[in-house]
Amino acid sequence: MIDAQDRQIIEVLQGGLPLVPAPYAQVAETLGMNEDALLVRLAKMKSRGVIRRIAAAPNHYKLGMTSNGMTVWDVDDDQVAELGAQIGALPFVTHCYERPRALPDWPFNLFAMVHGSDRAEVEEKRAEISAILGEASRAKDILYSTRILKKTGLRLKAKG
Structure with a gap:
């Protein structure tokens, strides 16, 4: 509270x-x-966990990073925490987190957001992640952004 x-x-x-x-x-x-x-x-x-952080939320498009891809990975559950920490520490990964799979259609449990000036740069970064994950990753994909939907943090409603 x-x-x-x-x-x-x-x-x-x-x-x-x-x-x-x-x-x-x-x-x-x-x-x-x-x-x-x-x-x-x-x-x-x-x-107390009321707030997690105060951080900048840059508009990647305005910074020239016009290619933005959420890389998704199907990683062994017993390795996802350790490997996720390694991927999240990469200087070009802005968000990295574990999410539950939605089988049978969505086998992915590790997500890592990368940005680049073009898709080739994003693909190079994805290749670096793939090399780190190695055989622990059974499948992968990438979802490219087409527009920004939200760039805000917590918003409290007015009391009343």
């Missing part, structure tokens, strides 16, 4: 940090608190 002040913090931050030299100080001022108190509250919310 969150209290009223945590809710206010989330509501202010859900639109993103201000693009200023001291963004947390500005947010704290907006909330009528000091920066240290804000940072303590954010750390507590993170440790």
Whole structure:
């Protein structure tokens, strides 16, 4: 559960940090608190699992990364956690997670998002992932993005 002040913090931050030299100080001022108190509250919310992270959500298209592919892999269940951690640590993988299979139509349980300036670059990155997974991967595919559907984090509904 969150209290009223945590809710206010989330509501202010859900639109993103201000693009200023001291963004947390500005947010704290907006909330009528000091920066240290804000940072303590954010750390507590993170440790309680209320928030996972505060991170940039870039528009890859505007950065020139116009080819975006979700690589999907059918990986041995006993190896998916270890291999997923390796794949997620690659500098070109922006999202990596395990999901349940939807058999018989969807055998994939490991997902890794990669971006490139063209499909050839994305395919090179997929080949690197494939080399790491080796024989642990029984099947693979790639789903290319055609547009951005969502680029936001948590949004709280107004109380009322």
